[in-house]
Structures are given as structure tokens and as C-alpha cells.
Amino acid sequence: MEPGITAGLRAILPVLKATWRRLNIFRAERAAAIDPSSANPIDEEIFDSAMRRMAAGQLDESLIQKCVSNVTGLLSTPSFLKSPNLGTWLSVPDVKAGLRRAVAAKLLGTEPPTDLIKHLETSFIKIAFAEVREAKGLVETVIAILAASVKSQVDDRGGGALITASHLGITSELNEIKSHLERSSGISFRTLDVGWDEWAKVATPPLVGSLFSSAIEASKRTVLSWISQPPEKPLLITADSAEEALAFISQLFGELGGKELSVYREQVIIIDQTGVLPRLTAEKKTFIPVVFSRDVELELATHANLVHSLVIYPRNALNNKPDIILEPVSQDTFSTALESMGKNRDEISRLSDASGRSLTVLRRKLSTVPAVQMPEWAVDGSIALQLIPFLFVGAWDTSNQSDQIGLNLLSGGRNFDDIEKELQGLCHLNDSPVWSIGTFRGVVSKIDLLYTIAGVVTAADLDRYFTVARMVLGEDDPALDLEEDQRWAASIHGKTREFSSAFRQGISETLVLLAVHGQQLFDIRLGVQTNTEVICTIRELLPTPLTTRILEANDHDLATYAEAAPDEFLSIIERDLNSENPAVFGLLRPANSGVFGSSPSRTGLLWALEGLAWAPNTLPRAAFILARLAQIEINDNWVNKPAHSLESIFRSWMPQTAANLQDRIALMKRLAERFPDVAWKICIAQFGTHAQFGEYSGGGKN
Structure with missing residues (x-):
């Protein structure tokens, strides 16, 4: 044969083989679609190989390690999968045939027959003298592992090796293995990958790790110093919610944390339930627990000087100073991250206002899952009632007596000390809607809180707000008594307003919220014309005839008035210009x-x-x-x-x-x-x- 022809045949031979394999896949899948019972989804050699490895207790291959370690979070192969009884059971011909049928059903996308599963469980009980519960968990786990093993090892998908499963991954099997192992072993904790997915993927689009970039940069040195020293005490982290803190930790021990921290990633586990931590420490495993439950934290107390650990608390819930505080992210970090998620400038601005750049609130805003959209505290009606005056104010200074009086009026005459105690209690909630820093208090996101508790707001609450708004925003600015070049020192001269600037700004911003959302939330239900009330309030604050002093006293609020009642604001200025x-x-x-x-x-x-x-x-x-x-x-x-x-x-x-x-x-x-x-x-x-x-x-x- 001519050399040129030989070279040509060699060149097209791989193409012919690939085409033949695809034809085999097509023929096999077509046959399975017509008559599923005639399908042979398992290559005998591959299945026998998987059975031999399992019978010999050889569960250290990459796939099984992924099933048992990375997915479930287990640090070692469960002992019952290494039991000699398992090998004895797997060697029974009837068991092997039954498992083959069960795995074949899995690969074809169906569930194994119930009578087949019961038969396998019964045989294991007889051979291993096991309990029914243990047998059930083991049989289901073995089937899932075998199915995943067969899928992962098929190189040539022609010849009926895999049919309907040929285009599937092993995700479903891994999830089954995780579920069965957790039930049978009593282990309940998660890896950082699982923690991140549960936080990020409930949002649409999914949240990105760069949202934590500035927080990681600010805390990286603290974490490196802590982890480089022998364990003495847990690293304390506070955030708006435990879920946000877990997501932060997942990114901290990842690429954003750099090589110095990412090397510890496989050791960090999230412990959800009691009983896990003592068991792992008794087995002398190398791990770094992340704890957010107070019951689990009590278990950690006796091991705190043995292992490095991270403990999560809601913001403001600690008496001690936390090592890391996750504040709302900066505008630059927020904007850059959301741009990478495909959000435009207007969407970013809207989400920034709606979330207060709290990542916990942002997650709720971007989620389509009702359980995520509604925070846990919103279910309790008594908590919602406590939040009404906080909603209207937004932020205040507890050391300011006028602010105290304002809250007293907004709450219908309740004692300020009682209001403060309630707020401090709310600060301890996971995903708390309020914050407390020094003498200042406030809500995390007004718009989020407004929609959450709107159903318990009454006409009397709204009436109290508008009364207080006229009083607070109508207050003159004593600093205007000074010469312009002296106004920067108004506090030195005792020329300051009675209400704090935080209180005034919060009351002013609520005007806009009620103007934009009040009609939808309150007008029909309560019969209160919120837009009309907003317009009347602004008309009183900027009366005709206007004076320069009134305009200067409201200088910082004019933009808010214009946004709340644009036509009325323009009319007020136009009337003044025509005077x-x-x-x-x-x-x-x-x-x-x-x-x-x-x-x-x-x-x-x-x-x-x-x-x-x-x-x-x-x-x-x-x-x-x-x-x-x-x-x-x-x-x-x-x-x-x-x-x-x-x-x-x-x-x-x-x-x-x-x-x-x-x-x-x-x-x-x-x-x-x-x-x-x-x-x-x-x-x-x-x-x-x-x-x-x-x-x-x-x-x-x-």
C-alpha cells in the first residue's frame, strides 16, 4: 500500500472510531427508549471491578473519597463500609445479581424495585446479624456508591456501557450517599463548599465571592496571626447573619484568602449539631470547626485549647470584642461585585439603597425562594410591633434626650428604657434588622423592614410619624445665627439642634419611602392617603411666603423633599421665584x-x-x-x-x-x-x- 494512503487511513481512523462509538450510543439509547427492560446499562467488567474493590474495602480511590469526604464532610471512611460482614455479603451470588439490577435501575434513571431492596436488606440482616435500620442505610449507600463508581469509570460509552445515564454526572448519587451516610453514622456537618453553595446559589444571579474581598483584606492579617499560634481561644466573628459569616469563611479559606489560608480549606468544617465535635476530637482528627449554635459552642468549651476554631455570633450579641466584624460592604466593593454579576448602574443603586449594602439583606432581595426572602424574626408578630418606631426613625443617638422623646412619641408613649431593652434583645437575633454601635442605634435596611412589617402598621402609627416629622424637620438651625465662617464651630458655641442629625435624616428619608411605597402598602388597607400627607408635610415645612432662613435650615433635606413630592416642591420654588x-x-x-x-x-x-x-x-x-x-x-x-x-x-x-x-x-x-x-x-x-x-x-x- 502506498505510504500516502497509509498515512491517510491513520488520520481518519480515530474519526471513524469516534463515529462508531456515537452510533453505538444512539442505537443503545434508542433501544432503551423503546423497551427499557431490554437495556443493558452496565458494562459487566466495570461493575465486577467496582464490586471487588468494595468487597476488599478499597474505598480510597478518588471517586469514593469524593463521595465520603468532600461531599459528606466526613473525615474518614465510615467503619461499617470496612466491615468483614460487608465483604461476605457482597460475595453471595444472589446479592451480586440483586445489586446489579438495582444499580442498572439507577443508571436508567428509575428507582430499584421495592421488593428487590427488601430482599437485599433481609440478606444482609441474616449474614451480618444487623438491625433493620442499619441494613436499610447500608444497602442504599452501597447502591449509590456502585452507581457513582460505574458512571465515573466508563471510558467507552458505546456498546451499552451506559444508556440514559451516559450524559449524566454523579451528582444525584453523591447526594444520596451524603444522605445515607449522615443517617447511618449520625454525623452532621458541612464542608465550606457546601456552606457557600447554600448561601450563594439561592440568589438570582448567584452571589459572587468578591463581595467579601474588602472584608477578607481587612481581616486576613488577624486570621493568619491566630492560626499560626497554638490554639488558645476561638476566633470570634460577628455578622448580620450566621449564613453570611459562613459564606465569608468559605471565601476567606479560598482563593481570595491567598495560599497562606487556602491550604487549611480542607480542614475547615461547619458543625451543625451537637455530638459531632466530641467524636471527632476523640478520633484525634485534624480539623478546624466552625460553630454558630450555642449548644455546639458549649461542647467546644472543653476543646477550645486543643483545636483552632471559629465561632459566629449575630452582630452586637457579644459582650467581648469580636476579632472580626463583618460590616456592610463599601460602595466600591458592592458596585464592582454586582457589575460582575451582570447588574447595571441603576440596578446597583437600587439594590444598594434597598439592602443598605448588607450582604444578608442583598441575598434576600435577590432570592426567589420565599423562605429566604422572609427572615425568621418576621414570623413573630410581637417582634414586628416592636420594630415600628425603629422603621420610622431609621437611626438615632441614645445619648440625645430629644431623640429619646421622639422615639417615645413614635411608640405611643412607651418608656425609652423599655424601648432600648427591646432593641438590645433584637440585636441578638440571627439576621437582625437592627444594629447598635456605641450610643447610636438604627435599622439595617429601611425598605426591607418596611415591606416585612407593613402588615402590622396602623393608621395611628402613620399619624404619629407625620406629627413627629413636622416637629423634627421644622426645627430651626441655630448655627445660622453665626457668621458663615464660624458655623463650622457651631457645637463649640452651643448652636446645635435639639434632635441629632441621624434622627433628622432618618425621619426625612422616611418621607420618600412613604411617598413611593405608601399607596401600595397602606392606602387601601388603612384608608390613609400617604401621598397627600407627605405633600401637606412638605408644604408646612416650606411655607409660602418662603424665607432664605427656612431654605438654609432645610438645606440638607431639600433633595429628599423634592424626591418625596416633586411637583409640590417645584411649585413651591416657582411661586417663590414669581414673588x-x-x-x-x-x-x-x-x-x-x-x-x-x-x-x-x-x-x-x-x-x-x-x-x-x-x-x-x-x-x-x-x-x-x-x-x-x-x-x-x-x-x-x-x-x-x-x-x-x-x-x-x-x-x-x-x-x-x-x-x-x-x-x-x-x-x-x-x-x-x-x-x-x-x-x-x-x-x-x-x-x-x-x-x-x-x-x-x-x-x-x-
């Missing part, structure tokens, strides 16, 4: 830019108008107000001026509005008709010869 002496003009005075100079008094108003410019329906009115203000020249070095806000809105390559191009062009034409000088400057700015930069305005976050 003989607009109070708004008083905000446009030049501001000192020195080291101790205060920020411009116009900042809050511009922030509010920029926020309203994002919505196409309020953009025209906001733009006309800004154009009117831009006519007044402001001679200071601050960049935040009305003209700059307009330039940002109409910037061609980075517009700070959701309005489309056609709407922006049409609006610019209207501005040119009424404010030609202002419109001309905005248009010319689009063609600047120098390098330009842009930034997102405040409204872009909402």
Missing part, C-alpha cells in the same frame, strides 16, 4: 472657599433640582428654574452653580438626565427663547477646546 423678593436668591450669595469656610448655601437646592432633572416629566420645570437662577452671577470659586448644573444636564456625551436626545433638543430650544444668554453658554460649552470631564449628579443614583 417680588424671591427667598431663593438669598442662597446665591458668594461663599468663602477657605479651609474653615462653609459650603455654599445653594448646595441643597441645586442637588434637589439636579435630581428632578433626571425624570423626563420634571426635567423642563427643573431646567427653567435653573436657567432663572443662572442669570444671577455668583463670584466665588465653588463649581456648584446653577449654570454648571445645566451644563451637566445637557452635556452631549454624558447627559445627567434620562430624557432622550429629541426631548433635550426641544427643551434647549425653549430655553433659548426665554433665556437666550444662558442657553447660548450651554451650547458653546459643548464645543470646548480643552479636555473636559463629567461627573454624575445626585439624581443619577436614584
